[in-house]
Amino acid sequence: MTKIIVNGGKRLNGTVKISAAKNSVLPIIAASLLCPEKCVLEEIPLLEDVYCICDVLKSIGASTEISKGRLTINPQNIISAEPPYELVRKMRASFLVMGPLLARMGNIKISLPGGCNIGTRPIDLHLKGLSALGADINVGHGYVEAKASKLVGARIYLDFPSVGATENIMTTAVMAEGETVIENAAEEPEIVDLANFLNSMGADIIGAGTDTIKILGVRDLKGSVHCVIPDRIEAGTYMIAAAITGSDLVIENVIAEHVKSVVAKLTEAGVTIYEKGNKLRVKSEGVIRPVDIKTLPYPGFPTDLQAPMMALMSISNGTSMITETVFENRFMHVCELKRMGVNIKIDGRSAVIEGVTKLSGAKVKATDLRAGAALILAGLAAEGTTEISDIHHIDRGYVNIEKKLKKVGADIERIEE
Ligand code: EPU
Numbered sequence: 087m088t089k090i091i092v093n094g095g096k097r098l099n100g101t102v103k104i105s106a107a108k109n110s111v112l113p114i115i116a117a118s119l120l121c122p123e124k125c126v127l128e129e130i131p132l133l134e135d136v137y138c139i140c141d142v143l144k145s146i147g148a149s150t151e152i153s154k155g156r157l158t159i160n161p162q163n164i165i166s167a168e169p170p171y172e173l174v175r176k177m178r179a180s181f182l183v184m185g186p187l188l189a190r191m192g193n194i195k196i197s198l199p200g201g202c203n204i205g206t207r208p209i210d211l212h213l214k215g216l217s218a219l220g221a222d223i224n225v226g227h228g229y230v231e232a233k234a235s236k237l238v239g240a241r242i243y244l245d246f247p248s249v250g251a252t253e254n255i256m257t258t259a260v261m262a263e264g265e266t267v268i269e270n271a272a273e274e275p276e277i278v279d280l281a282n283f284l285n286s287m288g289a290d291i292i293g294a295g296t297d298t299i300k301i302l303g304v305r306d307l308k309g310s311v312h313c314v315i316p317d318r319i320e321a322g323t324y325m326i327a328a329a330i331t332g333s334d335l336v337i338e339n340v341i342a343e344h345v346k347s348v349v350a351k352l353t354e355a356g357v358t359i360y361e362k363g364n365k366l367r368v369k370s371e372g373v374i375r376p377v378d379i380k381t382l383p384y385p386g387f388p389t390d391l392q393a394p395m396m397a398l399m400s401i402s403n404g405t406s407m408i409t410e411t412v413f414e415n416r417f418m419h420v421c422e423l424k425r426m427g428v429n430i431k432i433d434g435r436s437a438v439i440e441g442v443t444k445l446s447g448a449k450v451k452a453t454d455l456r457a458g459a460a461l462i463l464a465g466l467a468a469e470g471t472t473e474i475s476d477i478h479h480i481d482r483g484y485v486n487i488e489k490k491l492k493k494v495g496a497d498i499e500r501i502e503e
Pocket of ligand 1: 110179205206207208210247250251389390414456483
């Protein structure tokens with residue numbers, strides 16, 4: 087079993103370079119299936135989830151090649167619109183191939199993604215959107231089958247600004263006849279990045295980044311070269327690493343606009359943040375004030391940083407409350423943090439955290455990606471050794487996390503047992 091071992095109590099100093107965004111690159115890789123020409127993505131993050139979606143593409147006949155951090159996708163010879171269950175079940179984001187395959191092939195059969203550790207995660211909004219565009223959808227025996235001899239633009243209101251549903255509807259609508267309007271669309275930067283990629287392929291999309299996205303269908307798309315945006319969640323995680331260790335860190339390759347809510351909350355907690363170009367300097371004297379946080383769709387505070395922020399609040403000098411409004415079951419990290427001496431009570435969708443003066447290193451397990459990051463952060467601040475297992479979750483979304491932290495002075499390593 088592979089584990090991450092952290093000996094806490096070290097100050098961090100230096101620069102951490104942020105990789106490209108996982109949640110941008112996955113829908114963009116899926117979207118490259120839309121046309122038979124090659125697409126090239128520069129400086130992709132070498133993550134388990136990226137390898138996984140490449141396997142999904144290969145399973146249906148596309149070729150993918152990673153060389154010098156550049157991913158070349160050639161979807162010319164797609165032989166099937168039925169990615170196998172064994173691959174799809176590994177990662178929910180595989181479901182993002184639904185829109186592109188339906189648009190290009192006129193049909194798709196894909197297994198239902200099911201729930202996961204953070205919630206039931208239904209797909210009703212994805213299906214509602216595709217159906218409005220003219221797809222005939224059948225759900226049964228664990229699969230979704232969608233067929234459309236012709237896709238026609240429509241006005242689609244999302245009951246919740248779902249990131250994945252917005253992405254699947256965008257990629258289905260790009261070649262539909264006429265105009266599609268997505269209302270109450272997700273506004274995340276990853277949606278803007280996907281729209282920019284699609285537009286570079288010849289799509290006609292405006293309004294991405296607002297709650298109303300307009301897509302005018304085009305006849306053809308062409309191959310493209312694209313550079314994915316930096317990962318705002320990875321950036322936020324290292325900003326919190328600086329805060330929790332009372333350190334002075336420079337976070338490089340970050341778009342400050344994308345982490346505004348994180349900057350606001352860390353500033354409220356007493357951390358000083360300076361912005362210069364694509365860098366943020368995060369400086370903490372080690373005294374953390376309690377702050378209340380409510381997760382919300384962008385531009386609100388990201389649910390993906392809720393667990394890391396909880397680790398930080400656990401050493402604040404007061405009581406804070408964190409409310410999770412996006413996913414119904416995203417407190418799995420609480421039990422593990424408690425093993426490290428964190429004082430937390432859960433009441434429905436809220437967690438009340440009484441700050442403690444010291445965390446103690448313990449054996450803990452990552453229950454999902456961001457929970458794993460929170461445990462590393464707690465381990466950096468804790469007294470003694472923290473041993474984190476089930477780190478495959480962490481490898482899904484953080485490029486070389488232990489190497490990046492080690493480079494700035496953390497006592498952290500990955501061991502094989
Ligand atoms: N929802 C529905 N019906 C749907 C779709 C979503 O009820 O048809 C609900 C979900 O159950 C959830 C909420 O809407 O309660 C938000 O889900 P959303 O669809 O926005 O999330 P997602 O597309 O499944 C992406 C990220 C997540 C991130 C969320 C929210 C990717 C690959 N994943 O998921 O990232 O937490 O948006 O920002 O982009 C992570 O990186 O750790 C991660 C989980």
